[in-house]
Amino acid sequence: MFQNFLKSHLRFSRSEQSGILLLSALIILLIYLNYFFSFSSESSFKIDTPKVLLLQIEMDSLRKVELDKRKPKLYPFNPNFITDFKAYTLGMKTEEYDKLKTFREDGKWINSVSDFKKVTGVNQNWLDSISPYFKFPEWVTNPKRNTKTNSYNKVLSFSEKTDLNLATKEQLMEVSGIGDALSNRIIEYRNKLGGFTDDVQLYFVYGLDASVVQRALNKFTVKTPKEIQKMNINHSSASDIATLPGISFALAKDIWEFVHLRNGIGNLDELSKIEGITVQKLQLIKLYLLAE
Secondary structure, three states, X not given: OHHXXXXXXXXXXXXXXXXXXXXXXXXXXXXXXXXXXXXXXXXXXXXXXXXXXXXXXXXXXXXXXXHHHHOOOOOOEOHHHOOHHHHHHHOOOHHHHHHHHHHHHOOOOOOOHHHHHHHHOOOHHHHHHHHHHEOOOXXXXXXXXXXXXXXXXXXXXXXXXXXXXXXXXXXXXXXXXXXXXXXXXXXXXHHHHOOOOOHHHHHHOOOOOHHHHHHHHOOEEOOOOOOOOOEEHHHOOHHHHHOOOOOOHHHHHHHHHHHHHOOOOOOHHHHHHOOOOOHHHHHHHHHHEEOO
């Protein structure tokens, strides 16, 4: 009976015998390979060879170049006219920008790097990296000592100033920085408006530098303002806003989208969050628009 059991379990067909033979040969081959060859898990690729290190340096250099390309480029700018978006891209803290904004809204001017640090309280390392791009008006960096300039740097009282709507070409040319072309341009702009309504409109005369405007406003001011019928910004289209002097269609579109996304605004000061809205531009907008 036992013999019959063995025969039934140890009897193989020809194909099974061939498979057993092949398996045996494979096992012997693996034993042989394991004995004579090493299959270490350690990589044979060395990363500290001079060639690999040189390649790594080149890759790091290319990566740095690419990162530098992605950084926003800095160009010379007057720190008096930094917008909140510009402050964000420069890395200014919110409280630092708020201090600058409050200072400028009081009609004060920053005329040096030390003034900027005193007003904003920015970090010195940050200031050292950004201040080389500060561009102050030439009359600040290279003041000329002459009677004409000194006369118009003195701030007159309201009663002593000449009405900007009545100023002649000759009177305007007495201001340092205003020549024949700019004086004509001021008068042409005044005529186009039908008369100035506010001093801030002088900032939007093409080619007139802000520092020159400041000197002009030391002697001139609007005493007979033109009355303006204001539009409700919450009911105005981008095309309506673009008709305002000093407002481009692109900016008008940004303003309309800003208002539309908020289903209307309750205060025009909210527009200061839009890139490109300076203190002067916001004052100009307030002449023509209201929020109701």
